[in-house]
Amino acid sequence: MIYRLLTADDTSAFCHKVSEALAKGWELYGSPSYAYDSQNNVMRCAQAVVKHEHAPYSPDLKLGQQ
Structure with a gap:
């Protein structure tokens, strides 16, 4: 099993990133997390x-290309 942590600002782009991973055969692992980035x-x-x-x-595996 390989593991990836997808992160981004809370925009539709994040949802598209997760949807693309699901379309490529990745499965959700746990619940999403949200945090306030006070610096930005x-x-x-x-x-x-x-x-x-x-x-x-x-370790040379390109996870985003899987």
Whole structure:
């Protein structure tokens, strides 16, 4: 299994990022998280996703291309 944490400002772009990962076979892992970024005055979102891969893990793996 491989793991990714998607993060972005709380905009529709974040939803599209998560939707794209789901379309590529990633699965939601846990609930989304939200936090206020006081330095940039925005809400930030995070969502963990996982994918079941049968190939050996390598730190060189490009997770966004999976």
